[in-house]
Structures are given as structure tokens and as C-alpha cells.
Amino acid sequence: xxxxxxxxxxxxxxxxxxxxxxxxxxxxxxxxxxxxxxxxxxxxxxxxxxxxxxxxxxxxxxxxxxxxxxxxxxxxxxxxxxxxxxxxxxxxxxxxxxxxxxxxxxxxxxxxxxxxxxxxxxxxxxxxxxxxxxxxxxxxxxxxxxxxxxxxxxxxxxxxxxxxxxxxxxxxxxxxxxxxxxxxxxxxxxxxxxxxxxxxxxxxxxxxxxxxxxxxxxxxxxxxxxxxxxxxxxxxxxxxxxxxxxxxxxxxxxxxxxxxxxxxxxxxxxxxxxxxxxxxxxxxxxxxxxxxxxxxxxxxxxxxxxxxxxxxxxxxxxxxxxxxxxxxxxxxxxxxxx
Amino acid sequence: xxxxxxxxxxxxxxxxxxxxxxxxxxxxxxxxxxxxxxxxxxxxxxxxxxxxxxxxxxxxxxxxxxxxxxxxxxxxxxxxxxxxxxxxxxxxxxxxxxxxxxxxxxxxxxxxxxxxxxxxxxxxxxxxxxxxxxxxxxxxxxxxxxxxxxxxxxxxxxxxxxxxxxxxxxxxxxxxxxxxxxxxxxxxxxxxxxxxxxxxxxxxxxxxxxxxxxxxxxxxxxxxxxxxxxxxxxxxxxxxxxxxxxxxxxxxxxxxxxxxxxxxxxxxxxxxxxxxxxxxxxxxxxxxxxxxxxxxxxxxxxxxxxxxxxxxxxxxxxxxxxxxxxxxxxxxxxxxxx
DNA sequence: CTGAAAGCGCTAACAT
DNA sequence: ATGTTAGCGCTTTCAG
Numbered sequence: 265x266x267x268x269x270x271x272x273x274x275x276x277x278x279x280x281x282x283x284x285x286x287x288x289x290x291x292x293x294x295x296x297x298x299x300x301x302x303x304x305x306x307x308x309x310x311x312x313x314x315x316x317x318x319x320x321x322x323x324x325x326x327x328x329x330x331x332x333x334x335x336x337x338x339x340x341x342x343x344x345x346x347x348x349x350x351x352x353x354x355x356x357x358x359x360x361x362x363x364x365x366x367x368x369x370x371x372x373x374x375x376x377x378x379x380x381x382x383x384x385x386x387x388x389x390x391x392x393x394x395x396x397x398x399x400x401x402x403x404x405x406x407x408x409x410x411x412x413x414x415x416x417x418x419x420x421x422x423x424x425x426x427x428x429x430x431x432x433x434x435x436x437x438x439x440x441x442x443x444x445x446x447x448x449x450x451x452x453x454x455x456x457x458x459x460x461x462x463x464x465x466x467x468x469x470x471x472x473x474x475x476x477x478x479x480x481x482x483x484x485x486x487x488x489x490x491x492x493x494x495x496x497x498x499x500x501x502x503x504x505x506x507x508x509x510x511x512x513x514x515x516x517x518x519x520x521x522x523x524x525x526x527x528x529x530x531x532x533x534x535x536x537x538x539x540x541x542x543x544x545x546x547x548x549x550x551x552x553x554x555x556x557x558x559x560x561x562x563x564x565x566x567x568x569x570x571x572x573x574x575x576x577x578x579x580x581x582x583x584x585x586x587x588x589x590x591x592x593x594x595x596x597x598x599x600x601x602x
Numbered sequence: 603x604x605x606x607x608x609x610x611x612x613x614x615x616x617x618x619x620x621x622x623x624x625x626x627x628x629x630x631x632x633x634x635x636x637x638x639x640x641x642x643x644x645x646x647x648x649x650x651x652x653x654x655x656x657x658x659x660x661x662x663x664x665x666x667x668x669x670x671x672x673x674x675x676x677x678x679x680x681x682x683x684x685x686x687x688x689x690x691x692x693x694x695x696x697x698x699x700x701x702x703x704x705x706x707x708x709x710x711x712x713x714x715x716x717x718x719x720x721x722x723x724x725x726x727x728x729x730x731x732x733x734x735x736x737x738x739x740x741x742x743x744x745x746x747x748x749x750x751x752x753x754x755x756x757x758x759x760x761x762x763x764x765x766x767x768x769x770x771x772x773x774x775x776x777x778x779x780x781x782x783x784x785x786x787x788x789x790x791x792x793x794x795x796x797x798x799x800x801x802x803x804x805x806x807x808x809x810x811x812x813x814x815x816x817x818x819x820x821x822x823x824x825x826x827x828x829x830x831x832x833x834x835x836x837x838x839x840x841x842x843x844x845x846x847x848x849x850x851x852x853x854x855x856x857x858x859x860x861x862x863x864x865x866x867x868x869x870x871x872x873x874x875x876x877x878x879x880x881x882x883x884x885x886x887x888x889x890x891x892x893x894x895x896x897x898x899x900x901x902x903x904x905x906x907x908x909x910x911x912x913x914x915x916x917x918x919x920x921x922x923x924x925x926x927x928x929x930x931x932x933x934x935x936x937x938x939x940x
Numbered sequence: 941c942t943g944a945a946a947g948c949g950c951t952a953a954c955a956t
Numbered sequence: 957a958t959g960t961t962a963g964c965g966c967t968t969t970c971a972g
Contacts, residue, residue: 272747274965285943290967298941317747320722322965325660326948332702332723340687341887346678353678353705362719364670365703367691381700384658385670409610409655494887523891549679549832553861555893612949623959628951636957660949664964 273316282310293318330388333576336366336378337393342492342520343548344565345393348417351569352391359577361388372398379406387411389576391569394420396461412579416572417565419462425587427579429572433463436561436594437470440515440543443559443596445478447541449513453486455500456521464489464517467545471515492517497524498531505532512540513602519544519551522558526601541602545594556600563594611654620648631656668726671914674704674716675731680830680858681886682903683731686755689907690729697915699726710736717744725749727914729907732758734799750917754910755903757800763925765917767910771801774899774932775808778853778881781897781934783816785879787851791824793838794859802827802855805883809853830855835862836869843870850878851940857882857889860896864939879940883932894938901932 279289284303291299292307310316324330335352337345349365356363364387366378375395379402382390389412394403400422403413407424415428444452454471457464468487475482488504490496497516501524504511516522522544526536536542537556544551547562571590617627622641629637630645648654662668673690675683687703694701702725704716713733717740720728727750732741738760741751745762753766782790792809795802806825813820826842828834835854839862842849854860860882864874874880875894882889885900909928 272965275967276965286965287944287967288942291942294967300941303942317718318722319663319724319965321659321724322663322948323967324948325657325663325950326965326967328948328967340678340684340691343681343684346681346684349678350705353703362723363703365691365701367688384656385700386657386659494891527891550888550891553832553865553888554891610949613951614949624949625951625960626958629958632951638957641958657949660964661951662964663966664949664951666964 272319273314274319275316278307278310278314278316281314282306324386330386331360332362332364332385332387333580334364334366334378334382334385334387334390335392336368336375336382336390338368338370338395340367342518343550344417344518344520344546344563347548347565348393348569351566352416352573353569355570355573356577359573361577368395370395376402379403383409383411389413389580391416391572391576393418396458396463397421400424400426412576414572414576414579416568417463421462427575427587427589429568429575429590429592431563431568431592431594433466433594434470434473436545436563437467437472437515438474439470439594439596440467440545440561441471441474442478443598444513444515444541444543444602445474445480447513447602449511449541450480451483451486451509451511452480452513452515453488453504453511454515455488455504455517455525456490456496457492457517458489467517486511490521492521494520494524494527497521497526498528499524501525501528502532505529505534510540514540514542516542516544519546519548519558519560522551522560522601523554526554526556526558537601543602547597552599554601559599559602560597561594562597564592567592610657611652612657613654616645616648616652616654619652620644662724668724669698670700670702670723670725671918672702672704672716672720672723672725672728673730674706674713674720674728676706676708676733678705680856681888682755682856682858682884682901685886685903686731686907689904690754690911691907693908693911694915697911699915706733708733714740717741721747721749727751727918729754729910729914731755734796734801735759738762738764750914752910752914752917754906755801759800765913765925765927767906767913767928767930769901769906769930769932771804771932772808772811774883774901775805775810775853776812777808777932777934778805778883778899779809779812780816781936782851782853782879782881782940783812783818785851785940787849787879788818789821789824789847789849790818790851790853791826791842791849792853793826793842793855793863794828794834795830795855796827805853805855824849828859830859832858832862832865835859835864836866837862839863839866840870843867843872848878852878852880854880854882857884857886857896857898860889860898860939861892864892864894864896875939881940885935889935890937892939897937897940898935899932900935902930905930 279286368375488500490500529536544560547560551558617624706713729752826838828838867874882898885898889896
């Protein structure tokens with residue numbers, strides 16, 4: 265019935281209750297081995313009786329440590345990122361870290377603000393998917409303060425080498441194009457995303473390599489940039505299908521774009537997977553459900569997240585080795601759309 | 603280049619550099635109006651020059667305030683929750699709060715552990731979707747410590763009334779059933795989810811009300827519980843279609859289950875939306891993309907999240923009024939599957 | 941193995 | 957409008 269706010273019990277009080285000093289009580293809460301079994305039990309008992317709650321904030325302040333890590337992603341709406349989040353979260357949880365989450369929605373200002381906030385909160389490390397084209401200044405500043413930063417899924421253009429965990433987007437683009445070529449397609453479009461992102465340029469690079477290697481004509485008008493959203497996909501496919509010589513195969517920047525592309529095709533009475541082949545990227549869980557189910561390039565976001573978390577953990581433990589790059593290989597998943 | 607870790611500049615040093623006292627410098631960083639323009643500028647200049655970073659952790663410790671809030675959900679995999687997260691996050695960001703995220707994966711132990719961790723981190727408030735059947739003890743404990751808790755999307759069984767933001771699940775169940783009845787269905791199943799959750803019982807309640815009101819037979823074998831996952835949906839529909847008198851309409855616990863149900867139907871050569879009508883719940887963005895597109899009950903998770911955040915903000919500002927219940931009305935979204 | 945004292949970086953409550 | 961003093965709750969020396 266709305267009991268009044270109690271003030272927190274302090275370690276001091278616990279110590280008094282147990283008849284030991286504050287320092288001893290502190291050792292007990294931290295599970296130090298240099299404490300006799302008796303005292304430990306005495307203190308533990310007092311903790312229970314008084315309802316003591318460890319104040320991690322005060323402890324971190326004093327000990328100059330931090331068990332919080334910041335995670336910065338662009339948007340949670342894209343299942344790719346929500347799975348990444350899951351991967352990071354699970355791995356970090358296991359090590360006893362607490363995660364502070366931030367979303368940039370691809371705004372460089374928001375990204376800087378988030379990093380600043382995380383600095384103020386004394387995070388011990390940061391895992392982030394940088395906003396395309398954003399400046400590495402803030403990130404370098406963090407590193408200067410001794411706060412390790414792991415880039416995940418997206419690279420950053422910088423002199424300084426950063427730790428990075430991602431997939432081989434060039435290979436992914438190549439595999440996608442090769443698959444479409446193998447299916448007999450000669451005019452293949454690349455739709456969605458913007459060229460300011462390293463992900464886009466890498467996927468395009470692999471895509472072009474395969475096109476050229478197959479001796480196909482490279483038609484720049486088959487590259488249509490658009491927001492990496494469903495709506496962006498709808499618009500991109502409509503635009504490219506107005507081409508006098510429309511493509512028979514489409515490689516999409518990601519699965520979300522691909523979902524829009526298939527929607528846009530249907531609206532025009534074109535059957536995806538039959539009239540026009542569609543290949544996505546990421547292999548989000550939903551892609552198996554689309555109609556037709558989507559052929560795509562699996563990017564394993566959860567694994568990416570877990571790897572990034574592991575690497576960060578090592579850095580926070582004091583691993584000072586040179587910047588590492590962890591690149592996972594993507595895999596083709598063939599379904600009905602191609 | 604690995605420059606060595608610098609130690610943080612303190613307010614003390616800023617004050618000395620600017621030739622003022624620590625207290626004055628403190629007032630400046632907090633934007634107090636009782637500071638002359640000159641001193642403010644002097645201090646601000648020193649801050650820039652020294653690269654000072656405000657230590658929010660120390661400040662919170664001293665001032666007994668907290669600008670972090672905990673957000674506890676079950677799983678980010680379900681788009682319903684990722685949208686909820688977006689809603690909460692945006693609203694809280696605007697007010698300058700920082701969000702600590704936790705996921706329970708529907709484990710009561712994990713939920714208690716998360717709440718304990720959040721207590722240790724001195725969160726100023728918590729927004730959570732409780733694990734079905736979990737005990738309210740921890741939550742009541744938080745409230746005892748003066749930490750407001752807002753329940754969102756799921757209720758908790760407790761003597762104590764809690765603040766709660768959710769949708770009218772009874773109405774949602776009723777609307778869904780009424781729609782199917784209107785379409786001429788006489789045997790309607792309710793698939794997915796478990797009866798230990800308030801959400802399930804509420805949706806079922808509304809569902810049953812409509813069935814009874816229409817004078818239809820209530821067949822308990824048409825209620826199949828299963829995990830609220832795609833796989834759960836597949837299993838549930840397979841089970842119920844083995845019934846000697848299978849249903850012609852299906853109301854699913856949520857859209858994720860519905861996606862599995864439609865998959866399961868297709869596997870058996872049954873065409874969802876034609877042979878069997880399917881209605882989901884939540885209106886996750888993907889539901890428009892399913893094939894056939896899914897008729898569903900919109901639950902507006904982002905609005906739910908935003909409302910919960912607003913309410914929490916008011917509580918943290920000291921609003922001591924009695925527990926509030928905010929119930930949004932769901933809406934029927936008719937698409938091809940029914 | 942335990943205790944006493946000092947102090948992390950900041951703000952509150954006075955003074956002036 | 958600014959300075960002084962005290963202390964948030966904890967950990968870290970350093971003694972013993």
C-alpha cells in the first residue's frame with residue numbers, strides 16, 4: 265500500500281551488524297578467497313537480514329572499473345540488427361556485463377551524442393555499427409580514453425585501424441551474382457542501399473566481379489540506389505522495370521529491400537521467382553516466409569554479435585594486441601525466388 | 603598507434619584552470635542560471651581546453667538521482683517487442699534517459715536476476731513485460747525502494763496494483779472472432795500461446811464471448827496451446843487439422859504463430875485464406891508481406907512503449923498518484939488471409 | 941585474515 | 957554570485 269521509500273542499506277551498516285569492518289564486508293561481497301568461512305557466513309547472513317543491495321555504481325566509481333558496455337546500432341526495426349543485438353547480448357550477459365543500448369537511425373549527430381553519453385556513463389567498452397560516412401573522431405577519442413571499441417557489420421573509413429567483426433560482403437555479392445548467372449540471367453540489377461556505405465560498395469564490388477568474369481555487359485542503369493527499407497525496395501524495382509530492357513534477375517541490398525522488391529513486382533503483375541528472379545542478403549528469419557520464399561545470402565548476424573562481444577571482452581580484460589579483423593564467410597541459401 | 607590511456611580530467615582540475623571553485627564549476631556544467639556570464643564562459647573554455655568529460659556516474663551517486671531506466675522484455679526476436687523497444691527508447695531518449703536493456707526469454711529466474719542487476723545499477727525506474735506466472739515479489743521490492751515500475755503489454759497477478767500499459771486483449775479476441783464469424787465460419791480454432799499468460803486468457807475470453815454470442819458450439823479441442831513461435835504455429839495447426847471436423851477459420855495467438863500456421867497449412871496442401879481463414883494478432887510489419895497477406899488485430903506496440911515511457915517519466919518526476927491502467931483499443935486489419 | 945584511514949568525482953547545504 | 961565543508965557508498969592502500 266505505497267510504503268514509503270526506504271533508503272538503501274550500506275555496506276557500513278552490514279559490517280556493523282556483522283561485527284566486522286567495512287573493508288572485510290567488502291571483501292565478502294566480492295567473493296574474495298582470503299576470508300575465513302565464519303566471517304563470510306556472518307556477513308552473508310547480515311546482508312540477507314538487512315536486505316542489502318550492492319551498489320555497483322559506487323563500486324565502479326571507486327575502483328575505476330566498469331562492467332557496462334555500450335551497444336550502438338542503427339535501427340532495431342531491421343531483423344538483421346535485432347539478431348545482432350541478441351548475439352551481443354547473450355555473450356555479454358554470460359560475462360556479467362550490462363548493456364546500454366543506443367540507436368542512431370543513421371544520423372551522424374545522434375551517433376556522436378550517443379558516444380558522448382556513453383563516455384559520461386563510464387562504459388568500459390563499445391560495440392557499434394557506425395553510421396555510413398560518419399567521422400571516426402569520436403571513436404578515436406574513446407580509444408584515447410582507453411575505452412575499446414569494436415566495429416561490427418560496418419566498417420569505418422579511418423587511418424587508425426579498428427577492431428572489426430563483419431562478413432565478407434565482396435564474396436557475398438559475388439556469390440549472389442554467380443547464382444543468378446548460373447540460372448541463366450543476363451541482365452541483373454542491383455537494388456537498394458546507398459553508395460556511401462562500405463557494405464554497399466563491397467557487395468557491389470563482388471557483384472561486378474562476377475558479372476565481368478561471366479563476360480556480361482555492365483549496365484549502370486541497372487544499379488538503383490534507394491533507402492534500405494521495404495518502401496525503398498518497392499520504388500527501386502518500379503524504377504528499374506521501366507527500363508526498355510528490364511532485368512530478369514535482381515540482387516537486393518538486403519532482405520528488407522528484397523521484400524519490397526517482391527511486393528513491387530506483384531503490384532505490377534510480375535511474378536517474383538518466375539518472371540523475375542530475386543536474391544536478397546542477410547537471411548533474416550522472415551525471408552523463409554515470404555512468398556515466394558526468398559533466396560538470399562546468409563550473413564549470420566547473431567554470430568557476428570557474439571564474436572564482437574568476445575573480442576570486446578578480451579580487450580576489456582587488457583588484451584593490447586594490434587587491431588583485429590574478423591571476417592565471416594556468407595553462404596548462399598537457395599529458395600523459391602530464384 | 604595505441605596512445606596510452608589518459609586518466610579523466612576532473613571538475614576539480616577544470617575549476618583550478620578556470621580560477622573558480624569546484625562548486626561553481628559544477629553549477630556551470632549543470633546549466634544553473636545563477637552564474638554570471640563571464641564565469642560561465644571561463645569555465646566552459648577550460649572544459650574544452652582540458653577535454654573534460656562529465657562523470658554522470660559520480661554525479662548520480664552523490665545526488666541520489668538516476669537518469670538510467672531499465673527495460674525488460676522477453677525476446678527481441680518477436681517484432682512486437684522490437685517495436686515496443688523502439689517506442690520506449692525514442693520517448694525516453696527525448697527526456698535524456700539512458701536505457702539498460704534486459705531480455706528474459708521467459709525465464710522467471712532470469713527476470714529476477716535482471717531486476718536485481720538493475721537495482722545494483724541504481725536505475726531510476728523500470729519498464730517491463732513480465733514473464734507469465736512470475737512472482738511479483740521482486741517488483742514489489744523495487745517499488746519499496748522507491749523505484750517506479752511500469753508493466754507493459756503483460757499484466758502481473760498481484761494484490762498490489764501496478765501501473766500498466768497494454769491493449770484490450772479481450773476486445774481483440776472478440777473482434778477477431780466476430781470477423782471470422784461474419785465471414786461465415788462456424789468452426790473456429792484458437793491456436794498458440796499458453797494459458798498461464800494473462801494475454802492468452804484475455805484473448806481467449808473475448809474469443810469465447812463472441813463465439814457464444816453467435817450461438818456457436820464451443821469445442822475445447824479447437825483450443826491448441828503451443829509455444830508462441832513459428833514452429834509452435836506449425837505444430838498447432840497440424841494437430842488441429844487432424845481433428846475429424848477440422849476448423850475452417852483460425853485465430854492465432856499472435857502474428858508469429860500465424861506465420862507458422864500458414865506455413866503448416868501450405869505443407870499440407872491447404873490454401874490459407876481460401877480453404878482456411880487465418881487471423882493473427884499484433885500487426886507486425888511483416889504480416890503485410892506474408893502470402894497471403896495476414897488479416898490481423900493491430901496492437902500498436904510502439905504506441906504502447908511510448909505511453910509506458912511517458913508514464914514512467916511522470917513517476918520518476920515524483921507523481922505519486924494511485925496506480926494507473928492505460929488500455930489502448932486494438933483494431934482489425936483485414937487482408938487476404940480471411 | 942582483518943581493520944583504519946584515505947579518497948574516487950561529484951553535489952548539497954550551508955556560508956559569504 | 958561564488959566559495960567552504962562534508963560526504964554519497966564503495967574500494968584501496970597499508971598496518972597489524
